[in-house]
Amino acid sequence: MKVKVKTWPHFKGELPQYQSAGASGFDVRACIDKPIVLKPMERVLVPTGLTFEIPEGYEIQARPRSGWAAKQGLTLLNTPGTIDADYRGEIKIIVINLGQESVTINDQDRCAQLVICPVVHAQFDLVTELSDTARGEAGFGSTGKQENLRQ
Numbered sequence: 792m793k794v795k796v797k798t799w800p801h802f803k804g805e806l807p808q809y810q811s812a813g814a815s816g817f818d819v820r821a822c823i824d825k826p827i828v829l830k831p832m833e834r835v836l837v838p839t840g841l842t843f844e845i846p847e848g849y850e851i852q853a854r855p856r857s858g859w860a861a862k863q864g865l866t867l868l869n870t871p872g873t874i875d876a877d878y879r880g881e882i883k884i885i886v887i888n889l890g891q892e893s894v895t896i897n898d899q900d901r902c903a904q905l906v907i908c909p910v911v912h913a914q915f916d917l918v919t920e921l922s923d924t925a926r927g928e929a930g931f932g933s934t935g936k937q938e939n940l941r942q
Contacts, residue, residue, distance in 0.1 A: 794907065795844035799881055802840030804899055816854060816904030819882065827896040834868060834887040837902045845876040845907070852906045853884055859902075864890020867903060876910070 796806055801824070807817040821827075822840035829835055845851055853872035859865040868885040884903040888894050896902065 792846065792849075792907070794846065797842040797844070799838075799840045799842070801838065807841070807905065816906040818856070818901040818904050819884070821884075821896055821898055821900045821902045823896070823898050826898070828893050829865070829886065829888040829896060830893045831864075831888050831891055834885060835896075836883040837886050837896060839882045839884065839902070841882050842879055843874070843882065844879070845874065847876050848910055850875055850908055850910050851882075852908055853882070853903045854906060856901060856904055863894045864888055864892075865894055865896075871906075874905075 798806075799822075801822050803822055804820055807819050809817045819839045819841060821837045823838065827835055827837070843851060851874040853867060853870070853874065855866040855870060865886055865888055868887050872885065874882060882905075886896065886902060
């Protein structure tokens with residue numbers, strides 16, 4: 792699949808690429824003028840300098856990088872973040888520091904992985920009843936350990 796990529800004036804470096812033959816996601820990098828120091832529980836929008844023309848019927852999902860999460864406690868909010876096929880703005884990554892120490896994000900740090908996924912549009916039919924299942928209306932924790940959740 793070919794995907795058109797536009798770079799913004801502040802873009803530096805190389806276009807994204809898959810890091811291995813079996814990778815489902817490709818890394819995007821921070822395109823920033825100066826380092827960002829992210830304190831615990833702070834969040835920031837990290838610009839990538841990229842815009843994609845996603846083919847109709849697909850989306851791009853922004854997902855955390857496992858190394859950042861495991862080693863520094865950085866992850867993404869709104870995960871997976873959805874980038875719709877008709878969006879033509881710059882891709883910015885919502886990063887949050889869930890760790891206990893401040894973390895510095897530098898220019899060209901790999902800040903997220905993006906995955907191209909198919910999208911299915913549903914047609915909704917209003918009904919008065921749905922078919923029965925063994926699970927029925929059992930919700931959170933119904934298939935494992937029961938937890939008390941506030942509702």
